[in-house]
Amino acid sequence: xxxxxxxxxxxxxxxxxxxxxxxxxxxxxxxxxxxxxxxxxxxxxxxxxxxxxxxxxxxxxxxxxxxxxxxxxxxxxxxxxxxxxxxxxxxxxxxxxxxxxxxxxxxxxxxxxxxxxxxxxxxxxxxxxxxxxxxxxxxx
Numbered sequence: 001x002x003x004x005x006x007x008x009x010x011x012x013x014x015x016x017x018x019x020x021x022x023x024x025x026x027x028x029x030x031x032x033x034x035x036x037x038x039x040x041x042x043x044x045x046x047x048x049x050x051x052x053x054x055x056x057x058x059x060x061x062x063x064x065x066x067x068x069x070x071x072x073x074x075x076x077x078x079x080x081x082x083x084x085x086x087x088x089x090x091x092x093x094x095x096x097x098x099x100x101x102x103x104x105x106x107x108x109x110x111x112x113x114x115x116x117x118x119x120x121x122x123x124x125x126x127x128x129x130x131x132x133x134x135x136x137x138x139x140x
Contacts, residue, residue, distance in 0.1 A: 004017070005017025005018075005020060005021075035066055035067055035068045036067055036068070036102075036103035036104070037067070037068045037069075037070055037101060037102045037103055038062050038067045038068070038069055038070070038102055038103060038104045038105070038106050039070050039071075039095075039098065039099045039102040039104070039105045039106065039119075039123075039128075040055060040058050040059055040062065040069050040070065040071040040106055040108065041105055041106065041107045041108065041116050041119050041120065041123075042054060042055050042058055042071075042073070042107070042108040042109055042116070043109060043111055043112075043113040043115075043116060044073040044077065044082065044113065044115060045082065045113055045114075045115065046113070048077075051073075052073075052074065054108070054109070054135065055071050055073060055074050055108075056074065057137075058071070058106070058108045058133070058137065059071050059074070061133075061137045062106065067103075067104075070098050070099075070101075070102060072091065072094060072095035072098055073091075073095070073115070076090075076091035076094060076095070077091070088115075092115060092118060092119075095119065096119075096122055099119065099122065099123065099126075099128065100126070102128070103129070104128070104129045104130070104131055105119070105120075105123040105128050105129065105130050105131070106130075106131050106132075106133060107120060107130060107131070107132045107133065108132075108133045108134075108135065108137070109133075109134070109135050110134070110135070
């Protein structure tokens with residue numbers, strides 16, 4: 001590593017310069033590696049195909065912003081039946097457990113489904129940080 005670090009008297013100090021460069025590089029590496037987890041809250045029921053596509057877009061938005069997205073409504077319908085009330089409740093319960101591990105809850109869209117309403121109420125009750133976004137991923 002080449003550097004032009006000078007001490008307080010103005011003389012070249014390559015040892016200290018090298019140490020400072022390494023510290024800065026380690027900090028940059030840590031910042032690239034650290035990504036907070038966010039809970040993606042958006043509609044699932046109704047237009048399932050369209051809502052799944054939107055949720056995938058919201059997750060990609062979170063990744064692009066430096067976060068790790070968790071979207072239970074993309075995961076649990078893979079093996080739980082959303083039309084079965086007991087399995088739907090189980091999926092919501094699993095989602096709540098995951099929400100407790102997240103730094104923030106991101107709510108997307110202008111339509112709040114019944115599942116979203118349950119998630120938002122729980123997030124508020126637990127004091128989680130909520131952020132609201134439009135369907136176009138603009139924060140409101």
